[in-house]
Amino acid sequence: MxxxxxxxxxxxxxxxxxxxxxxxxxxxxxxxxxxxxxxxxxxxxxxxxxxxxxxxxxxxxxxxxxxxxxxxxxxxxxxxxxxxxxxxxxxxxxxxxxxxxxxxxxxxxxxxxxxxxxxxxxxxxxxxxxxxxxxxxxxxxxxxxxxxxxxxxxxxxxxxxxxxxxxxxxxxxxxxxxxxxxxAIDKGSLSITDFSVTGNGALLAGTYQFAFRFKNSNLNQVTKWSQFSQPIPIIPLTYASGTTVSFYGGTVGEQTGQSIKFKVPVGAGEVSGFYDLVQIAVIKNNDGSKVEQSVAYVFSETNTRSTTGNIDIQYEGDESED
Structure with a gap:
């Protein structure tokens, strides 16, 4: 049904x-x-x-x-x-x-x-x-x-x-x-928050957008997807004091050591007792072409929240995609 x-x-x-x-x-x-x-x-x-x-x-x-x-x-x-x-x-x-x-x-x-x-x-x-x-x-x-x-x-x-x-x-x-x-909670008006770019990753240079939903893997039930985030840029330069937008450079698709951290909000009806997984959809623009929002790659993380709050996610670029 x-x-x-x-x-x-x-x-x-x-x-x-x-x-x-x-x-x-x-x-x-x-x-x-x-x-x-x-x-x-x-x-x-x-x-x-x-x-x-x-x-x-x-x-x-x-x-x-x-x-x-x-x-x-x-x-x-x-x-x-x-x-x-x-x-x-x-x-x-x-x-x-x-x-x-x-x-x-x-x-x-x-x-x-x-x-x-x-x-x-x-x-x-x-x-x-x-x-x-x-x-x-x-x-x-x-x-x-x-x-x-x-x-x-x-x-x-x-x-x-x-x-x-x-x-x-x-x-x-x-x-x-x-x-x-x-x-009963529609995530369609919400999006991922608190983005930061850090190391310990393998992302290609470009931009990345994220959305999320929750999944019960036993019953195969899912929530609606959230909105996609704004594009998050990854540049092939080492982040250091003084690095600004003016110094962004390098070739799209170039290997970096960067990763992206963000938070996924978990509501009362989305805690681990109801949904054991949080699924993350990623739109990758790291080859210089325009990627439509209908094209996304999905990976899953364990829902660690037994109460309301946020789940910390780190996207490194080498996750196993569903």
Missing amino acids: SQLKEAQAFGGGMNKDVSPVFQPENTYRDAMNIELTAAGEQLIVNQIKSALAIDKVTLNEDGYTVPYVNILGYTVAKAVSGSVETDGFVVYSYIFDSSSPNDSTQRIYFFEQTGASTSGSLILIAEGGGLGFTSDTSVDSFFTEEKGNKYVYFTDNLNVIRKISMDKSKWLIPPSSMPLISP
Whole structure:
């Protein structure tokens, strides 16, 4: 499904912020055109909380039952078991002991309707800290069918999109096994920063431009490319005090001992837990000809950031290209 790469950032309601590729036309967050009044929604939320309390979730070795539940979001959906379909709601919850914040868990349930819209039973889909929820996370999601298969897409606390199969036989999966569909952060308006030219390299004289994106090599998922940087000149003269533009010279393509250092910004949804590689695209103008921006060479570096910040990259000119 290559078009899934076009998902947009989430900043509000699903019906406004999701690309039409994801959100079926003329659908609301319940994705089935079912209009719910505010009172109806509250009845459902209350019933979900009651059912979760009855579930008696135990979070510590002493067996203390934690009845506090925050409903972070839900969406109308269908589940399937064999050839049998059932209606209900996918529910995102944060369950905790208000007196001991460390005693908490995160769960996704299917609230299976057994009668009226406010009666039903809960089936656990997934649980664990890997869901990335907090007590005040707001989860947006919607249900859709693709070639006869039923799925729910949702945003987690790191603002990326995940996918749940609504086939009951595939539930109770660890959060890390949920496919990461696309980053919600579009790098298209950003570019690499903090360039410097230094030694310990093998670049040919000329100019170089760089862009970046992140890649999950296990799921083969990538972000969008950033903008390309301005051309960075490499000259065949040794850098020393007093070297200025006035003294640039030498032949394009001449071997130098120079390299280029720069920083790649890493956002919350791009840390190493989601993307293990950062890919760098290089446009080389080191043969005296004009190189179109559609012609680039790509190499990969390990994403070393487990938290937000910058990755330091040094391009020496002898990297193995993808």
